[in-house]
Amino acid sequence: MAAAIETKQLTKSYKARQAGTINVVDHLDLHVEEGEIFGFLGPNGAGKTTTIKMLLGIIYPTSGEGFVLGKEIGDMDVHRLISYLPERPYYYEHMTGLELLKFYGSLFGLTDKDKFIKLLEKVNLHRDMTKTISQYSKGMQQRVGLAQSLLNDPKLLFLDEPTGGLDPIAHREIRDLILSFRDEGRTVFISSHELSEVELICDRVAIINKGVIAAQGKLTELLKGGRIEITAEGVAESLLADMKITDANVRTLPVGFMLDMPEENDPNSVIDAIRSQKGRVISVVPRRKRLEDLFVETVSSSGVNS
């Protein structure tokens, strides 16, 4: 599959008076495929926004290269095919929702009012399109931001903390919209702290810490390593020892025992073995590895949380 974003050793350095040169983004190799939702995660100050700004051509890399939709970053032709929703965006407050879309549309040479109204309908703001931005709630401002980011029918969307500071209902609305972007074949690059959100919608993620990629890959692969807990009674624990399950822990309970084993093992064979000995399976609980666990693990192992 073609790469929507590709960076090779992309670096951004700043000179600090006392600390010398600081690499905010350090030799970043990133690969985002077309049509996927990519989560870009990291603690505060990890270099997420700096990376996005470099990819958008708003700031310039110190070294390395980056390609967006196959063209070098900063190429104006690419700007016709991408869009950006910054973290906590501010829009000209005197404008109405419709005027805001007209303004951003005019930057693309668009004047079709029907298209603006349709976009406002898509983000469920058509009833409030004559209200000024100053009258909009945070969630409405975020939705009008998403509408402006769809004006040019983009192939690639950069969303910086798209659900930050929103209530659960607005969260859900934005999440559904992002999922609809993937269904429409767009690539979405999300920088976020909302790990549960990212886990729900992203195909692949990269975790950045101190400007360095600490982990990158498919969520399903990165979250491998979960465990399964099987609680049973009426059967000898020695049965489990005979099955030679690697990395298994057995804990004796007042009634029966609990087996804790890696998810790679087939739970059915254990259940079958217990039943064949006339034992009773009380519960089978998969303990899936969560993105939060992976995030904390990765950030901790790659350095102190900045």
Place this chain on the structure above:
Amino acid sequence: MRPILAIASTTVGEAIRRRVLLVILLIGVLFIVVAPGLGILSARSETTVLRGFMLGVIQGVSCIIAVILTVYMIPNEIERRTIYTILSKPVQRWQFLVGKYLGAVLSLLLMMAMMSAVMAFVFFLQQQSKNVGEVADLMKGPMMYFVQMCLLAAVGIFFSTFLAPLVNFFLTVGVFLMGTFFNPLFQTLQENQNTVPFVKYFAQGVNTFLPNFANYNVQNPIINPTSVIQNEGRYYLGITVYGLVYICILLIIGILIFDRKEV
């Protein structure tokens, strides 16, 4: 061209809603309206005082508006992150800067036109003879002040590409005051044969780099009919072209700086 016009019209929309600018404008209009009452406070001809005062108000108020309007222009866009959504669209940085400048100029035009219209109306009512020609003559002042303010706005925008608003405010006001009051002084020093060479070169250097705002202070011939400008049309055209050239130079250097700026 379309992005430039869109950015310019948005800038105007913002400017005419900024309360601080509207209050300053209102104070200016108020001063012009009460100006006829000030004639009795002076021993000079009432008309002379009226003309001088009203032109002074327009120039002073326009100067404050031009500085406030421009020094915050770029830093505000960065601080509020509006610049990110704009520059992520197919908009070049030079288009953004030129659009902002055009917006500032159009806002100044609107506000100065409003004050000038009030001035013309007040002056017309105050005149015994109701001579439209004299009113038209009076309007030459605001026209030249407008070019002066366009130049001042270019200075403000230029500095705003690399300076914080507070530093920019003092620097822009400083350049305006120096260009208004020191330019004639340095001109005299430069032309005086008794000036020591070092001072002469210094004066020449300052005169070359500092925009000459004093050129646009054309109120004397308007206020006092005995003071005349030889070949008025040519003079006005000359200083307008001077202003335009200076504005272009400032904008080009500003664009070069802004193009490399990390926003």
